[in-house]
Amino acid sequence: xxxxxxxxxxxxxxxxxxxxxxxxxxxxxxxxxxxxxxxxxxxxxxxxxxxxxxxxxxxxxxxxxxxxxxxxxxxxxxxxxxxxxxxxxxxxxxxxxxxxxxxxxxxxxxxxxxxxxxxxxxxxxxxxxxxxxxxxxxxxxxxxxxxxxxxxxxxxxxxxxxxxxxxxxxxxxxxxxxxxxxxxxxxxxxxxxxxxxxxxxxxxxxxxxxxxxxxxxxxxxxxxxxxxxxxxxxxxxxxxxxxxxxxxxxxxxxxxxxxxxxxxxxxxxxxxxxxxxxxxxxxxxxxxxxxxxxxxxxxxxxxxxxxxxxxxxxxxxxxxxxxxxxxxxxxxxxxxxxxxxxxxxxxxxxxxxxxxxxxxxxxxxxxxxxxxxxxxxxxxxxxxxxxxxxx
Amino acid sequence: xxxxxxxxxxxxxxxxxxxxxxxxxxxxxxxxxxxxxxxxxxxxxxxxxxxxxxxxxxxxxxxxxxxxxxxxxxxxxxxxxxxxxxxxxxxxxxxxxxxxxxxxxxxxxxxxxxxxxxxxxxxxxxxxxxxxxxxxxxxxxxxxxxxxxxxxxxxxxxxxxxxxxxxxxxxxxxxxxxxxxxxxxxxxxxxxxxxxxxxxxxxxxxxxxxxxxxxxxxxxxxxxxxxxxxxxxxxxxxxxxxxxxxxx
Numbered sequence: 001x002x003x004x005x006x007x008x009x010x011x012x013x014x015x016x017x018x019x020x021x022x023x024x025x026x027x028x029x030x031x032x033x034x035x036x037x038x039x040x041x042x043x044x045x046x047x048x049x050x051x052x053x054x055x056x057x058x059x060x061x062x063x064x065x066x067x068x069x070x071x072x073x074x075x076x077x078x079x080x081x082x083x084x085x086x087x088x089x090x091x092x093x094x095x096x097x098x099x100x101x102x103x104x105x106x107x108x109x110x111x112x113x114x115x116x117x118x119x120x121x122x123x124x125x126x127x128x129x130x131x132x133x134x135x136x137x138x139x140x141x142x143x144x145x146x147x148x149x150x151x152x153x154x155x156x157x158x159x160x161x162x163x164x165x166x167x168x169x170x171x172x173x174x175x176x177x178x179x180x181x182x183x184x185x186x187x188x189x190x191x192x193x194x195x196x197x198x199x200x201x202x203x204x205x206x207x208x209x210x211x212x213x214x215x216x217x218x219x220x221x222x223x224x225x226x227x228x229x230x231x232x233x234x235x236x237x238x239x240x241x242x243x244x245x246x247x248x249x250x251x252x253x254x255x256x257x258x259x260x261x262x263x264x265x266x267x268x269x270x271x272x273x274x275x276x277x278x279x280x281x282x283x284x285x286x287x288x289x290x291x292x293x294x295x296x297x298x299x300x301x302x303x304x305x306x307x308x309x310x311x312x313x314x315x316x317x318x319x320x321x322x323x324x325x326x327x328x329x330x331x332x333x334x335x336x337x338x339x340x341x342x343x344x345x346x347x348x349x350x351x352x353x354x355x356x357x358x359x360x361x362x363x364x365x366x367x368x369x370x371x372x373x374x375x376x377x378x379x380x381x382x383x384x385x386x387x388x389x390x391x
Numbered sequence: 392x393x394x395x396x397x398x399x400x401x402x403x404x405x406x407x408x409x410x411x412x413x414x415x416x417x418x419x420x421x422x423x424x425x426x427x428x429x430x431x432x433x434x435x436x437x438x439x440x441x442x443x444x445x446x447x448x449x450x451x452x453x454x455x456x457x458x459x460x461x462x463x464x465x466x467x468x469x470x471x472x473x474x475x476x477x478x479x480x481x482x483x484x485x486x487x488x489x490x491x492x493x494x495x496x497x498x499x500x501x502x503x504x505x506x507x508x509x510x511x512x513x514x515x516x517x518x519x520x521x522x523x524x525x526x527x528x529x530x531x532x533x534x535x536x537x538x539x540x541x542x543x544x545x546x547x548x549x550x551x552x553x554x555x556x557x558x559x560x561x562x563x564x565x566x567x568x569x570x571x572x573x574x575x576x577x578x579x580x581x582x583x584x585x586x587x588x589x590x591x592x593x594x595x596x597x598x599x600x601x602x603x604x605x606x607x608x609x610x611x612x613x614x615x616x617x618x619x620x621x622x623x624x625x626x627x628x629x630x631x632x633x634x635x636x637x638x639x
Contacts, residue, residue, distance in 0.1 A: 017513060018481055018508045019508055020507050020533070021532060021536060024511075170434070178560050181436070181437065181558060181560060279481055280434060280482070289482070292483055292487065293432075294432065294434075296433075
């Protein structure tokens with residue numbers, strides 16, 4: 001485990017476990033069960049069997065020829081996480097953690113969700129494994145990601161509307177943590193991103209690393225070389241860390257994360273490019289905060305990236321210069337979304353559209369023999385209520 | 392019988408920005424053994440609805456850590472024997488600068504610090520600064536704490552140890568968990584001189600007595616005090632404390 005002390009869950013200075021004492025025994029137990037499970041052949045076989053036969057993995061690494069033609073250089077490959085069952089990468093982690101919950105003997109599951117993708121994935125995993133499921137979702141997100149709310153309910157989950165503060169992902173996460181503090185004895189919290197207190201960042205990374213492992217193998221097999229750049233959008237950072245992980249040791253591969261630039265300099269969720277280190281939801285990482293360490297409302301058109309924090313490993317990768325992070329505005333993301341829809345017949349999630357939008361800036365620097373992989377983390381069906389305003 | 396400890400908690404800057412000093416004076420006058428002063432935070436994970444909504448009002452009122460230090464400082468001469476504990480989440484301290492925050496708290500007249508989202512694993516840095524400034528760091532123990540953790544926490548605790556009565560967030564409840572007795576006994580075995588106070592859920596004389604019957608040395612009263620403060624003002628809220636004080 002490079003760059004992270006397994007014991008303390010640190011990535012450089014970042015990470016840690018800043019939670020009430022009530023949760024510490026549960027985190028310790030989770031760490032122990034997780035560290036045994038990832039070495040257990042039976043657990044791995046069960047997990048990979050589900051990924052293959054239920055989720056539909058491996059997902060294709062699709063060569064987007066018309067999109068490449070548009071930029072007239074290089075080669076653009078899309079890692080099609082949008083083709084996963086439930087429509088995004090979130091299912092990889094939700095299934096892994098739901099299997100762990102069974103090992104922990106916990107029958108009740110809670111989760112937070114922003115875009116609703118993690119909520120749907122968790123509701124799906126709970127239906128499959130017979131677990132009771134409650135999803136916390138901000139009231140604003142319930143409105144803008146309506147299709148996913150119905151999906152969760154059809155799957156048998158309770159959707160708990162969170163009505164305080166900005167009524168988005170931050171508040172949903174806080175409510176989930178408060179529920180966990182209250183019901184920790186019978187409840188497992190399936191945190192949806194590679195953030196939160198240790199062991200969540202390494203656990204979520206582990207369950208999402210299948211993305212990068214597949215992409216690397218697919219790229220090498222078909223093109224006999226590694227990609228030159230790997231792009232991924234970043235809210236909390238789980239799809240990004242999932243694809244970056246396989247390439248972290250390959251110094252020649254540029255790793256680029258794209259954050260929510262929102263509307264302008266004051267209304268955004270660009271945590272890594274505009275934030276400072278601080279603690280939110282149990283972890284020390286870059287954070288959008290004021291001079292007194294209080295966290296204001298942030299903004300993104302994509303509910304999944306409308307979050308003032310980010311996973312601690314991304315903060316470390318930024319500081320050591322291994323990954324680069326840039327900001328993409330709402331309107332740039334919308335343009336990226338439309339471009340892919342028109343050229344390739346794929347409607348990407350607004351989150352993933354941030355990664356696609358960066359191609360406009362990146363491709364002019366790309367040589368004809370270079371390969372760029374974009375992690376297409378999810379599909380855009382859930383964004384129809386928003387997209388219809390911008391047709 | 393030894394006198395039991397009465398420890399009120401209140402959120403600073405509520406209901407008005409300048410309510411803080413007046414409330415401290417009233418709490419001191421009625422004979423509080425320690426006074427916990429909550430610094431409102433935007434993301435208070437251990438707070439229940441009453442304290443969360445008070446925090447939102449206090450932040451809206453413009454309270455911040457600098458103003459709180461000034462408010463406490465301004466009455467320092469009048470409350471020299473008061474034992475003031477700053478109750479704050481870790482991020483506001485970290486961003487302000489741990490050393491600077493603790494130094495200013497000491498200068499303002501503070502003696503203790505309680506950080507609900509700082510488990511023992513993460514306290515190394517702040518403990519060193521607390522030692523330097525002679526500020527007591529108060530630890531929490533929960534019903535979920537394992538015997539091994541209870542031992543470790545009791546060993547490094549000073550003044551008193553705060554036993555959370557339930558798994559959950561702050562807030563008044565009608566009953567106090569009855570399974571706390573073995574935890575208190577274990578703490579006393581590790582460190583007989585250490586006082587154990589129960590908080591989260593103490594709302595009236597009855598729940599205070601339930602807590603003390605399990606062997607606790609005192610009670611913390613927060614949400615119940617804040618609720619009356621909000622509805623009927625500080626005089627009525629202090630009446631609740633007086634009533635409890637008389638009966639324990």
